[in-house]
Amino acid sequence: EDKVVQSPLSLVVHEGDTVTLNCSYEVTNFRSLLWYKQEKKAPTFLFMLTSSGIEKKSGRLSSILDKKELFSILNITATQTGDSAVYLCAVVRNSGNTPLVFGKGTRLSVIA
Amino acid sequence: NAGVTQTPKFQVLKTGQSMTLQCAQDMNHEYMSWYRQDPGMGLRLIHYSVGAGITDQGEVPNGYNVSRSTTEDFPLRLLSAAPSQTSVYFCASRTGKPYEQYFGPGTRLTVT
Numbered sequence: 001e002d003k004v005v006q007s008p009l010s011l012v013v014h015e016g017d018t019v020t021l022n023c024s025y026e027v028t029n030f031r032s033l034l035w036y037k038q039e040k041k042a043p044t045f046l047f048m049l050t051s052s053g054i055e056k057k058s059g060r061l062s063s064i065l066d067k068k069e070l071f072s073i074l075n076i077t078a079t080q081t082g083d084s085a086v087y088l089c090a091v092v093r094n095s096g097n098t099p100l101v102f103g104k105g106t107r108l109s110v111i112a
Numbered sequence: 113n114a115g116v117t118q119t120p121k122f123q124v125l126k127t128g129q130s131m132t133l134q135c136a137q138d139m140n141h142e143y144m145s146w147y148r149q150d151p152g153m154g155l156r157l158i159h160y161s162v163g164a165g166i167t168d169q170g171e172v173p174n175g176y177n178v179s180r181s182t183t184e185d186f187p188l189r190l191l192s193a194a195p196s197q198t199s200v201y202f203c204a205s206r207t208g209k210p211y212e213q214y215f216g217p218g219t220r221l222t223v224t
Contacts, residue, residue, distance in 0.1 A: 009152070034213075042202060042215035043155075088154065099145050099170065100213065104154035 002027040006089050006103035013110055017079050021106045023089030024071040033072050034100065035063055036088040043088055046074070079110045114138050118203050118216035125193040125223045133188040133219050135203030141214075143206045144186040145170070146178065148199040149218075155202065161186055193223045 004025045013019055023033065032050040036043035047056045049065035049072055056063050060079075065072045076083055086107050090100040119134045137144065145160040147170075157170030159178040167178050175197060177189040186205075190197060200220050206213035 006154075041217050044215075045213070090155075099143070099157055099160045102147075102155040102157075104152065 002091070002093070002101050004089055004091050004101050004103035006087075006106050008106060009104065010107040011109070013079055013108070015080060015110055015112050017110075018075065018077045019079060019108060021074040021076075021087050021089075021108070022071060023074070023103055025089075025091045025101075026070065027091050027093055027101060029094035030067070030070075031092045031094045033065055034090045034092065035072070035074050036090065038086040038088055038105070039084075046087075076108075079108075081110050081112055084108060084110045116203055116205050116214050116216035118201075118219050120219060121217065123219060123221050125190070125221065127194060127223060129193050131190055131193065133190075133201055133203075133221070135186045135188065135216060136184050137186075137203075137205040137214070138184065139205065139207075139214070140183060141205035141207055142183070143208075144180065145204045146176070146186070146188045147202045147204065148172065148197075149202060150199050158188065158201075190221075195223045197221065198223045 007022045032048050034048050035046040047063045052067040060077045063074045086105040088105045089103040116137045142163050146158040147155040149155050156172050158176050161167045161180040164180050164183050180186050200218050202218050203216040204213050
């Protein structure tokens with residue numbers, strides 16, 4: 001059975017800290033991995049990763065994929081209270097019509 | 113474009129009642145999905161559709177029906193509501209590129 005596991009499930013940090021969120025996966029016909037940020041409402045897209053070792057970066061957020069060890073990390077540097085959210089990882093499979101497989105998410109709380 | 117719209121935003125039902133959650137998108141996306149999100153469980157797929165007239169079951173389909181008579185609309189029907197269906201429901205649509213998955217704002221359903 002395909003599965004995506006995120007860790008930790010929740011995390012509390014102080015503003016200015018750096019955090020690393022983990023996502024491991026076991027899926028057949030892996031195609032790509034997506035990261036989403038979910039605040040109060042619907043998830044919003046952050047990154048798509050398809051190739052190993054190529055870092056994607058957007059401001060203080062960055063992410064990388066390791067297809068050999070089957071995991072991805074999402075790094076957030078110099079965290080701010082606005083980074084508080086649930087971060088979701090999802091995997092896309094190669095059999096094109098099948099939907100995304102989501103992890104349960106990591107709830108990040110950044111306190112001032 | 114309005115993107116993905118969902119109605120209602122909030123709903124309270126009594127056990128045994130039926131209702132339909134509406135979802136519409138104006139982006140001409142082929143793929144549409146319904147997810148439910150419960151605390152600690154992440155996003156779980158209920159049903160999905162790869163085009164008008166084609167639907168399939170996801171991870172947790174029991175107690176829900178869907179149909180896709182047009183590209184734009186993908187309603188989710190609860191046949192006989194149960195307290196276990198208390199959740200937040202998200203509709204999503206996407207193009208053939210998997211990262212372009214857009215979520216609706218969600219419907220918070222409470223079954224008493």
